[in-house]
Structure formats: structure tokens, C-alpha cells
Amino acid sequence: MTINKQEVEHIASLAMLEFSDADLPKMQQDLNKILSYVDILNEVDITNVTPLCHPINKDIKKHAVRKDIANNEDNHELYQQLAPMIDQNYYLIPNVFEDKT
Amino acid sequence: MENKTLLELSQALHNKSISSVELTQLFLQRINKYDKQLNSFITLCETTAMQQAKLADSKLHSNQAGILTGIPLAHKDVFCTENIKTSCASKMLDNFISPYNAHIVDQFNHAQMIMLGKTNMDQFAMGSSNENSYYGAVQNPWDISKVPGGSSGGSACAVAARLIPAATGSDTGGSIRQPASFCGICGIKPTYGRVSRWGMVAFASSFDQAGAFAKSAEDLCLLLQTMAGHDAKDSTSVACEVENYQQNLNQRLDGISIGIPKEYFINELDADIADSVMQSAYILEKQGATLKEISLPHTKYASACYYILSTAECSSNLARYDGVRYGYRCSNPKNIHDLYKRSRHEAFGDEVKRRIMLGTYILSAGYYDAYYIKAQKIRNLIQQDFINAFQDVSLILSPTTPTSAFELHTKEQDPIAMYMSDIFTISANLAGIPAASFPIGFQNNLPIGAQLMAPAFQEKIILQAMHNYQKATDWHNKTPSLEECSK
Numbered sequence: 390m391t392i393n394k395q396e397v398e399h400i401a402s403l404a405m406l407e408f409s410d411a412d413l414p415k416m417q418q419d420l421n422k423i424l425s426y427v428d429i430l431n432e433v434d435i436t437n438v439t440p441l442c443h444p445i446n447k448d449i450k451k452h453a454v455r456k457d458i459a460n461n462e463d464n465h466e467l468y469q470q471l472a473p474m475i476d477q478n479y480y481l482i483p484n485v486f487e488d489k490t
Numbered sequence: 491m492e493n494k495t496l497l498e499l500s501q502a503l504h505n506k507s508i509s510s511v512e513l514t515q516l517f518l519q520r521i522n523k524y525d526k527q528l529n530s531f532i533t534l535c536e537t538t539a540m541q542q543a544k545l546a547d548s549k550l551h552s553n554q555a556g557i558l559t560g561i562p563l564a565h566k567d568v569f570c571t572e573n574i575k576t577s578c579a580s581k582m583l584d585n586f587i588s589p590y591n592a593h594i595v596d597q598f599n600h601a602q603m604i605m606l607g608k609t610n611m612d613q614f615a616m617g618s619s620n621e622n623s624y625y626g627a628v629q630n631p632w633d634i635s636k637v638p639g640g641s642s643g644g645s646a647c648a649v650a651a652r653l654i655p656a657a658t659g660s661d662t663g664g665s666i667r668q669p670a671s672f673c674g675i676c677g678i679k680p681t682y683g684r685v686s687r688w689g690m691v692a693f694a695s696s697f698d699q700a701g702a703f704a705k706s707a708e709d710l711c712l713l714l715q716t717m718a719g720h721d722a723k724d725s726t727s728v729a730c731e732v733e734n735y736q737q738n739l740n741q742r743l744d745g746i747s748i749g750i751p752k753e754y755f756i757n758e759l760d761a762d763i764a765d766s767v768m769q770s771a772y773i774l775e776k777q778g779a780t781l782k783e784i785s786l787p788h789t790k791y792a793s794a795c796y797y798i799l800s801t802a803e804c805s806s807n808l809a810r811y812d813g814v815r816y817g818y819r820c821s822n823p824k825n826i827h828d829l830y831k832r833s834r835h836e837a838f839g840d841e842v843k844r845r846i847m848l849g850t851y852i853l854s855a856g857y858y859d860a861y862y863i864k865a866q867k868i869r870n871l872i873q874q875d876f877i878n879a880f881q882d883v884s885l886i887l888s889p890t891t892p893t894s895a896f897e898l899h900t901k902e903q904d905p906i907a908m909y910m911s912d913i914f915t916i917s918a919n920l921a922g923i924p925a926a927s928f929p930i931g932f933q934n935n936l937p938i939g940a941q942l943m944a945p946a947f948q949e950k951i952i953l954q955a956m957h958n959y960q961k962a963t964d965w966h967n968k969t970p971s972l973e974e975c976s977k
Contacts, residue, residue, distance in 0.1 A: 397847075400847050400850050400854065403850050404847055405827075405830040405834050406835050406838075406847065407835045408835070416843070416847060419844055419905055420844075423797065424848075426797070427798055428794075429790070429794050430795065430868055432791075433788070433791055433864075435864060435871075438867040438871060439867065439870055440863055440866030440870065441866050441870035441873060442866060443695075443922070444869075444873060445682060445683050445922065451729075451730045452683070452728050452730060453728070454728055455722060455725055455729075457725040464589070467589050471589065471816040472814070473813065473814075473816075474819070480815060482826055483828070483829055484826065485825070
């Protein structure tokens with residue numbers, strides 16, 4: 390599988406990255422090299438094999454982990470001190486919608 | 491003094507032949523003398539370190555000290571440290587002062603170790619050479635024209651150069667073991683879930699694991715004993731009991747079988763390294779172990795599998811860096827997309843962007859099954875290879891890397907050449923099993939290492955085998971001359 394210039398631009402926009410015209414060919418070349426490298430996986434017979442999301446074996450009781458539930462700890466005052474631009478608990482960002490006036 | 495083990499330093503502190511303040515000053519002097527050249531530290535914490543050392547001395551004088559009290563330590567700059575810059579060696583976090591400590595930082599603070607600073611690394615833990623740092627490359631203390639390995643290159647270099655007696659690292663695909671091998675020291679990646687990932691900046695969440703570097707198996711025991719254990723803040727932290735890692739350390743290896751996987755002895759493996767690994771196997775055999783050739787049939791697919799899954803996970807994990815809540819923000823963004831794109835593009839290094847792009851492609855509509863799901867299934871087969879092998883053997887011995895440390899600035903532009911450096915370490919991350927590297931000799935005056943792997947949560951047996959090897963050999967006591975480093 391090889392990817393063309395338009396696909397690289399599309400991936401970049403999904404990834405929120407921005408390559409110049411000068412940098413795009415190298416990224417395209419690198420991605421194609423790596424995709425060619427990973428083609429080796431097509432050799433493997435994966436019939437009836439279950440995907441493994443992470444290596445902890447949930448069937449072993451003593452290897453159990455807690456449920457992935459967030460707590461409701463509120464540290465916003467502490468963390469907002471790190472923000473580049475804030476105003477009264479709001480993070481300031483530029484326009485999301487285009488100005489049509 | 492800088493060549494003493496953690497146990498010897500502990501004894502010296504407890505019998506008052508040196509104070510923690512003196513010991514801390516000694517290592518700070520060494521860092522000031524050699525690190526301009528080596529570049530293993532990003533941040534030095536001299537003031538807080540001296541405060542911690544004074545406190546440690548008062549604990550030592552009032553018999554309230556533990557075994558590691560007063561001994562200096564460095565943390566890889568991937569671990570959050572409260573009120574101290576935590577950069578992940580990236581422009582993206584160059585301005586980030588962490589508001590909290592990683593769990594392992596708290597654990598070592600509780601053990602009263604002295605934090606001297608944060609070590610250099612490949613950006614966001616992505617790399618195998620420590621050339622991908624915003625703060626410049628780290629050099630190998632054995633030969634400054636060579637890489638120290640990565641991504642924990644700073645920690646490995648600092649311990650090898652005796653700038654610090656112990657350091658933490660993180661290992662996602664070999665980032666502790668490969669630099670340990672290149673720098674001639676010991677490094678351990680525990681079982682996935684053994685050590686908390688809370689406060690360790692995420693790269694690939696189903697692979698990342700915190701671990702440590704030291705000069706010997708005995709020293710690694712003390713560090714792992716401090717780091718291991720359940721942490722409720724990390725939802726992937728396993729609540730199984732932490733063993734006493736020192737308990738069997740001095741027992742011979744009778745009854746222990748060591749498998750040598752034939753798939754690791756490939757053409758790409760340097761012949762000298764292959765010989766040295768076999769010599770180390772025979773030494774372990776003399777300590778009572780039995781050797782057996784085994785097969786891990788899916789080994790050759792491990793690297794490709796890793797680069798699909800880890801890049802997919804990293805593209806998701808690094809989506810949080812958006813210039814809004816913390817970290818780098820581009821100047822004068824025109825709109826929200828400009829803010830996101832320019833902040834990320836201006837602050838991430840090339841390797842980070844490459845992996846985000848690959849991961850994004852892999853997870854995108856139309857390619858998800860062809861790559862991501864397929865790789866997850868192959869990950870299952872790779873894990874099963876180890877489960878099957880460990881029915882027959884207690885440990886697996888292999889080379890850590892196919893070559894010794896390579897020249898600086900020779901592989902940066904060729905990602906595949908760089909990825910080949912990790913082909914022997916990656917499988918342990920895919921399977922989630924513990925693995926460690928230890929020095930077994932030299933090739934052209936550069937260190938080489940062997941790797942021991944064990945079933946999940948069997949770190950104790952790795953350390954026992956490593957210690958037995960180190961009782962019979964002297965490689966772990968060799969130190970670089972550092973002649974070229976103090977100019």
C-alpha cells in the first residue's frame with residue numbers, strides 16, 4: 390500500500406499538523422517506507438485470532454486492575470495557572486467560526 | 491566513591507563516613523565537570539537537592555533513615571516533578587512546570603533519595619539514539635562519537651559515566667534496555683502493570699512502563715523494590731503482591747532452565763555479540779542453570795507490529811497538545827485550526843510528527859482493519875509464543891541489540907535503520923513481560939549487553955540470574971575513562 394501527496398495532506402489535517410510544500414515529499418517518502426516495512430504482517434495467518442488490546446491477562450484474578458472510571462477531583466485552579474491564556478476559568482482561543490460579516 | 495554500589499553508599503552514609511550533603515556535592519561536581527560534553531541532563535536541581543540532602547543527613551543522624559536515604563538519583567524527563575520543569579525533551583513542553591509528582595517520584599521521595607535533576611531523552615520517548623531531543627543529542631561516555639541509545643539515553647549515560655549512581659527510565663519498545671546495553675550498565679523494564687504510570691507522560695499506553703538503571707543486579711533490586719506496587723491512580727496498575735527481590739539473589743540457578751530463542755540469532759546480529767551471548771549462557775550454566783534452544787516463531791513480525799500499534803496509540807495520546815491548556819502555543823493564531831496546527835507543527839520534532847502521521851493513517855477510516863486490528867491479532871500470537879515457551883523454561887536469554895552503539899548523526903534520516911536497533915527488545919513490550927539488559931563484554935571498546943526475559947511478575951528470577959552472572963564476571967564494574975569529556 391502506498392500513499393500519494395493528497396492522502397499525506399489529508400492525514401496531516403486529521404493529525405492537526407501542517408507541512409510545507411518543501412517538507413511534504415520527505416514525509417510521504419518516510420511514510421511509504423514504513424508502510425512497506427510493515428507489509429510483512431500480511432504473511433501471518435490470523436484466522437480465528439482475537440485482537441490483544443493490552444498485555445494484562447484479565448483471566449488471572451491476581452492480575453486484576455480497577456475499572457477505568459474517572460474520579461471527580463477538581464484541580465482546575467492549580468492547572469489553569471499553566472494555561473497560555475485564561476480569563477475567569479475560561480481558556481481563551483481564537484475564532485472557531487468564520488466571521489461572515 | 492562514585493563507583494560504589496547503592497548498598498556500599500548506604501553503608502557509608504549510615505556509618506557516617508560520608509554525609510548526604512558531601513555525596514550530593516560530589517555527584518554535582520562530576521556533572522558540572524563532564525556533562526557539558528555528554529549533555530545527559532536537561533535540568534539540574536542543585537538547590538532542592540542540597541535541601542533534601544540536609545534533611546536526609548538529619549534522618550541519618552536520628553536513626554530514622556531507610557536503606558536508600560540520602561543517595562542521589564536522577565529522573566528521566568518523562569516523569570512529572572512538582573514545581574520542576576518536565577519537558578519530555580520537546581519544545582512542546584519546554585515551558586511546562588509540572589503541578590504534581592509522578593507516583594514513582596513520590597515513591598523515591600518517600601525513600602528519601604536525593605533528586606539531582608531530570609535527564610535528557612528522545613522527545614516524548616520516541617527514538618533509539620537520544621538524537622531527537624530539543625536540547626541536543628546525548629553522547630555515549632565510552633566514545634563521544636557514538637550514541638548512548640534511546641529514548642532513555644540521558645539516564646543511561648549519566649549512570650555509566652558515574653554522574654549519578656541510579657536513574658529512572660521508561661521503556662515502550664526497548665528504551666531502557668537498549669541504552670543500558672549501549673552504555674554498559676544494567677537496566678530493567680518491569681512487567682506491564684508492575685510500576686505505576688501515573689505522572690509518566692504517555693507515549694503508547696499499552697506498552698509504556700517505568701523502570702530503572704543502575705550498575706548491578708543488586709542495585710536494581712533496591713530500586714525496583716521502591717518502584718513496584720499497586721497505585722489506584724493508574725487504572726492499569728496491577729494489585730498483585732510485590733515480592734522481596736533480594737530474597738533469592740545469592741541462590742545458585744539449579745532447577746532454572748534458560749531458553750535461547752533461535753529466531754534472535756539472525757544475519758543482522760553482529761557475530762561478536764552472538765558469541766558473547768553464548769559465553770554468558772555457559773557462565774549461567776556453570777551457576778546451575780540448564781540451557782535449551784527454544785522457538786519464538788513470530789519474532790520477525792514484532793517490529794512491524796509494534797510500529798503499527800505504538801504509533802496508533804501515540805497519535806491519540808499526543809492529541810492533547812493543542813496550545814490551549816498547557817505547553818507551547820504559537821503566536822498570533824488566525825483561527826482555531828491555525829492554533830492547533832501551528833502550535834503542534836512548530837513544537838513537535840520530526841520523529842514525533844512521523845509517528846503521529848503514521849498512527850493517524852493507521853487509525854483512519856478504511857485502514858483500521860488492515861493495519862490496527864491485524865497488528866493486535868499478531869500481538870496476541872507474539873504473547874502466546876512467550877506463554878508457550880515459558881511452559882518449558884523459566885527464563886529467556888537473548889542479545890539486547892544487534893550491534894553495539896552506532897555513530898551519531900548516521901541514522902536520523904532513515905527511520906527503518908533506526909527501528910532495527912530495537913528488534914530484540916520490542917517483543918517483551920508486546921507481550922507485557924519483564925526484561926532486563928546487563929553488560930557481557932565489549933566490541934571495539936564499546937559495551938555489549940544480553941537480555942533476560944521472564945514470565946509476567948517474575949522480575950525476581952531475572953535479578954537472581956543477573957546477580958549470579960555478575961558474581962562470576964566483572965563487566966558491570968568497568969567504567970569509561972571520560973578523558974574526552976572534561977575538555
